[in-house]
Amino acid sequence: MQDLSAHHVGLTVADLDRAIEFYRDVLGLDVLSRFSVGGEEFATGVGVPGAAADFAHLDAGGARVELVAYQPEGDGQPRAELNQPGASHLGLEVDDLDAFYEDLPEDVPTISDPQTTESGTRICFLQDPDGHLVEVLQL
Structure with missing residues (x-):
């Protein structure tokens, strides 16, 4: 292989x-x-x-x-929610999640402000103009 x-x-x-x-x-x-x-x-x-x-x-x-x-453009069907099979997201890492979050334009939709998970990773999910989920994380 x-x-x-x-x-x-x-x-x-x-x-x-x-x-x-x-x-x-x-x-x-x-x-x-x-x-x-x-x-x-x-x-x-x-x-x-x-x-x-x-x-x-x-x-x-x-x-x-x-x-x-x-x-021509796709069918415009809604995307799967993050916790459903078939859902996807793009993960990008930053050095300072809080600074990144503060610099986001106000019209960028986010799921929440930055959160620290049980593993110690800081995460924030936002959406692109087509509704794709983008996870921005700080390790």
Whole structure:
């Protein structure tokens, strides 16, 4: 069996420019590349007839975040809650969670203010413009 290594975490978004703005300007991730993919092989590979999509790859300090906006847009179905099977979230680490939280724009939805868990990790969950959950943590 081949050895696996992580390449990216992918998030499907409705508006690529809006998502890039959030991840770049609010979370401070650097945009590595932007590109589009279509064609029969892509549609077959993702299992979506006629699929084409615009992509952006962002640097999250050792992890790559891939934002994907399908053309036409997705079905707009609500996302699973965090505690339900199939739910997902992106985890990003910071040195000072309280300072990060204080610097968040007021219009960024959060689940709570920073909390310290039983393990001693400080966490805060927020939502991106498409409702994806982002956990920001301090170890």
